[in-house]
Amino acid sequence: MSAQAPILAADKLAVRYGSFLALSDVTLAIKPNTIHSVIGPNGAGKTTLFHALTGRVQASSGRITLNGRDITHLSDDKRVPLGIARSFQVTSLFQNLTVRENLRLAAQGRTPLQALAPWRGVEPDGEATVIADQVMSRLGITAVADRVAGELSHGQQRRLEVGMAVAAKPRLILLDEPTSGMGIDDIEAMKALIRDLGRDHTVLFIEHNMGIVMNISDTVTVMRAGRVLVEGSPMVVRDDPEVRRAYLGNMMTGDIA
Amino acid sequence: MNRSSLHFILAAIVAVALPLFMRSGTLASEVLIYAMAASACNLLLGYTGLLSFGQGIFFGLGSYVVGLTLLHTPLPLGLAILFSIVIGALVATGVGWLSIRRQGVYFVMLTLAFSQFFYFLAYTFKDITGGDNGLLNIPRPDVGPLVLRSSWAYYAFIAIIFLLIFATLQRVASSTFGRTLLAIRDNEERARAIGFPVRTFKITAFAISGAVTGLAGALHALLIGVAPLSNIDYHMSESILIMTIIGGTGNLFASVLGAGFYVIVSDLLSTIWPRWLLLLGGLLVVVALFMQQGLWGLLERIILALRPASRTAAGKEPGRSPL
Numbered sequence: 001m002s003a004q005a006p007i008l009a010a011d012k013l014a015v016r017y018g019s020f021l022a023l024s025d026v027t028l029a030i031k032p033n034t035i036h037s038v039i040g041p042n043g044a045g046k047t048t049l050f051h052a053l054t055g056r057v058q059a060s061s062g063r064i065t066l067n068g069r070d071i072t073h074l075s076d077d078k079r080v081p082l083g084i085a086r087s088f089q090v091t092s093l094f095q096n097l098t099v100r101e102n103l104r105l106a107a108q109g110r111t112p113l114q115a116l117a118p119w120r121g122v123e124p125d126g127e128a129t130v131i132a133d134q135v136m137s138r139l140g141i142t143a144v145a146d147r148v149a150g151e152l153s154h155g156q157q158r159r160l161e162v163g164m165a166v167a168a169k170p171r172l173i174l175l176d177e178p179t180s181g182m183g184i185d186d187i188e189a190m191k192a193l194i195r196d197l198g199r200d201h202t203v204l205f206i207e208h209n210m211g212i213v214m215n216i217s218d219t220v221t222v223m224r225a226g227r228v229l230v231e232g233s234p235m236v237v238r239d240d241p242e243v244r245r246a247y248l249g250n251m252m253t254g255d256i257a
Numbered sequence: 258m259n260r261s262s263l264h265f266i267l268a269a270i271v272a273v274a275l276p277l278f279m280r281s282g283t284l285a286s287e288v289l290i291y292a293m294a295a296s297a298c299n300l301l302l303g304y305t306g307l308l309s310f311g312q313g314i315f316f317g318l319g320s321y322v323v324g325l326t327l328l329h330t331p332l333p334l335g336l337a338i339l340f341s342i343v344i345g346a347l348v349a350t351g352v353g354w355l356s357i358r359r360q361g362v363y364f365v366m367l368t369l370a371f372s373q374f375f376y377f378l379a380y381t382f383k384d385i386t387g388g389d390n391g392l393l394n395i396p397r398p399d400v401g402p403l404v405l406r407s408s409w410a411y412y413a414f415i416a417i418i419f420l421l422i423f424a425t426l427q428r429v430a431s432s433t434f435g436r437t438l439l440a441i442r443d444n445e446e447r448a449r450a451i452g453f454p455v456r457t458f459k460i461t462a463f464a465i466s467g468a469v470t471g472l473a474g475a476l477h478a479l480l481i482g483v484a485p486l487s488n489i490d491y492h493m494s495e496s497i498l499i500m501t502i503i504g505g506t507g508n509l510f511a512s513v514l515g516a517g518f519y520v521i522v523s524d525l526l527s528t529i530w531p532r533w534l535l536l537l538g539g540l541l542v543v544v545a546l547f548m549q550q551g552l553w554g555l556l557e558r559i560i561l562a563l564r565p566a567s568r569t570a571a572g573k574e575p576g577r578s579p580l
Contacts, residue, residue, distance in 0.1 A: 056450065080452030092450070094443040097436075105440050108433065109452030115433040116461060122433055168451060 005068065007032040007172055007202050008053065008084075013062035015045075015052050022048040023226045026062070030172065035198040037213045038206045040223035041246065046206045047089060049223070050176050053204075054086045055079045066172070081110050085168035087161045089176040089206070095150035099141060099160060102149050103132035106167035135167045139193070155186040162193065166201075173197060175205035179212065191216065214238060222246065261427050264510040268292075268423045271513055272416040279521075282408030286480050288520045289412075289419040290473050295500040295512035296426050297469035302498070303506030304430060305462045306442035311352050311368035312497040314375040315345040315467040317489020319474025321379070321386055324395040324484040334398050334405075338475050345471015346464045353463025357456055372491045379489045391485035395478055415476055422469055426509055429465060438462055470497075499537075503544055505551025514552045 006029035015023040023045045030036050038046050051057035053064060055076035064072045066082055074082075085106075094102050107128035108115050123129065136142045139159045144152060149160060158178065165173050178194065179187045187209065195216045197203055207213050213220060213234065220237040222229040230240050237243055271292075275285040294316055301307040319341035326337035356367040379386045386392055397405050405411045429435050441448045441455055449455050478484040487493065496519070504515020522540075526533030548555055 054450070056446075075449075077449050077452050077454050080450075086450060088447075088450075092444060092447045094440045094447065096443050097440060101436065101440075105437065105448075105453075106451045108437070112437075112453045113457075115437045115453070116457065118429040118432050118434040118461070118465065120433050121428075121431060122436060164447070164451060 004031050006030055007067060009065045010053065011063040013052055013064065014060045015048050015057055016060040021226055023052060026228055028221060028228065030202060030204055031219070032202050034218040035194065035203045035216055036219045036221065037217040038204065038221045038223060039208070039213055040229070044223040045226040046223055047176055050086060050174055050206065054084055054174060077112065080168055083171035084174065085165040085170035086174040087165045087176060087178060089180055091157045091161050093149040093157060093160060093164070096148060098146050098148055099136065099152070100132050100145045102160060103135050103163055103167045104128045106164040107131035107169070110168055131167055131169065135163045138166070139163045155182055158182055158186070158190070166197065171202060173201045173203050175203065177206050177208065179207065179209055187212070261431055264508060265424055265427060267510050268513055269420060271517065272419060276409065276412065282412045283480060284520065284524055286408070286412045286415050288517045289415050290477050290480065291497070291500055291516035291520055292513040293419055293422050294470050294473040294497045295504060295516040296423065296509045297466040297473070298497050298501040299506055299509060299512040300426060300430065300466050301462055302501055304435060304438040304442060305459060307459065307462070308365050309368045310365060310491070310494045310498065311356070311371050312470050313489055313491060313493030314352060314372055315349050315470035316474035316477070316493050316497065317375065317379060318348055319345050319471035320478035320484035320488040321392060322471070323475035324392040324478050325385070327396055327398065328392070328394070334400050338472065341471045341475035342468045345474070346468035349463045349467020350460055353460045357459045369491070372494050376489055376491060379486060386484070386486070389486055391483045393483055395482050395484060397479050397482065411480065418476065422472065423509065426469065430509060434458070434461070499541060503541070503551055505553035507550060507553060511551055511553035518552060
């Protein structure tokens with residue numbers, strides 16, 4: 001597997017917010033069809049890394065390649081058609097639109113210029129609508145299809161949040177703390193969902209719950225203070241003395257074993 | 258019957274009913290002209306979340322373009338109106354393209370600045386626009402066999418255009434494009450994150466809004482035979498915004514209500530008291546404080562209150578309305 005070319009690679013990536021260096025010298029290679037997690041204490045730069053990889057934030061220096069193509073300077077919307085989609089740590093939905101419409105829009109986002117035609121109606125059997133229906137059944141939220149997103153329970157909103165990324169039919173899916181704020185039952189279901197997504201996507205996800213990370217990841221990257229501390233299989237990471245020190249006294253949940 | 262066709266029928270009823278209840282064909286025509294301008298403003302404000310103080314630019318330019326074409330060229334009325342639409346769209350594209358580079362307050366300030374800019378442009382080039390006096394003696398030629406000289410004949414002409422435009426804007430609002438605008442209004446960051454080039458969508462919304470507003474401006478100049486400086490004044494932008502807000506921004510028919518209310522009430526109040534704008538100001542305060550859904554929202558609440566309890570559940574969903 002190590003011989004395989006990475007689907008996404010970051011080379012000496014740095015992000016600067018004013019004088020604050022949020023990310024520095026991050027080199028990362030995501031192998032295709034793997035589940036890759038990013039962990040680290042709060043403020044380690046995990047979300048900034050996601051912002052840089054998806055184009056929400058432009059890298060101050062370094063290079064990002066997707067399947068060998070340089071995407072460092074592409075804006076976030078232009079990266080979606082190339083096969084990158086993400087979910088957010090803080091739920092970010094179209095609160096006043098229905099669940100189906102949220103997902104239909106997310107599916108449409110791959111071919112956004114088709115939606116620019118003001119004379120084209122929303123076809124009930126159009127491709128985007130079909131994808132929306134598929135994603136709803138995969139996520140188990142078909143029952144709330146016609147509810148407005150803002151009315152859903154927290155757990156359902158978190159599922160929809162992940163669904164928005166899935167609906168774009170990406171090759172690489174980035175999930176930023178998908179279990180954030182979830183109760184125990186919801187966490188188990190989310191874990192199953194991420195594992196399931198890993199079968200037909202490359203998954204890169206940020207997570208605080210060690211139970212999930214150690215259970216389903218192929219590779220774990222540990223970050224601290226804007227840098228990569230350690231990277232390796234869950235077993236390697238678990239036994240690393242640096243990691244143990246980095247986490248001492250930090251808010252980590254779940255079983256490390 | 259879906260909501261869209263219901264709203265179209267309501268618009269058609271307005272167009273047919275105005276001549277029955279109003280003595281002045283000019284006033285009735287004004288209602289429909291401003292209804293178009295307010296609907297176009299609603300596309301930006303209600304659907305895209307853009308508070309544009311630039312609508313007067315497109316309205317005024319529409320007036321000047323139709324007037325200049327008819328005064329200085331032998332071209333027919335239809336073509337002159339078409340020019341107004343095209344110029345409205347083009348200038349709106351430019352104004353939109355520059356203004357949406359900033360968000361929130363700065364966006365509003367930019368549209369306001371453009372509004373002042375175009376006003377002084379029209380004021381300065383007196384030779385072309387007539388300056389303070391306005392562009393006078395704009396003819397209203399016949400369109401083929403249609404004789405538009407009487408004010409009610411012209412009203413009928415406007416009513417047909419109004420219904421065509423209303424249906425077109427409804428189509429735009431319910432298209433994938435319109436649904437994407439709603440998504441952008443709701444959550445611009447997410448819209449971009451799922452792949453939509455948000456700026457392109459906003460500029461397109463501006464272009465459509467500018468085209469319709471330019472048309473409204475052209476029809477207004479033809480109505481009164483003058484393209485007055487006040488049509489491109491900042492106050493015109495303000496009036497169009499006020500009509501849109503008084504009506505409500507939830508759907509396009511609300512803008513027809515807002516425009517009708519504004520035009521008719523202004524006319525009534527101005528015959529009672531010369532300081533009628535004061536009363537209108539008070540009314541706007543009431544709308545802003547207590548009726549944020551506008552007249553349409555008020556109407557909806559009344560209908561909900563009158564309906565039997567078993568049917569109210571469907572109307573309680575946010576974003577849905579009983580009508």
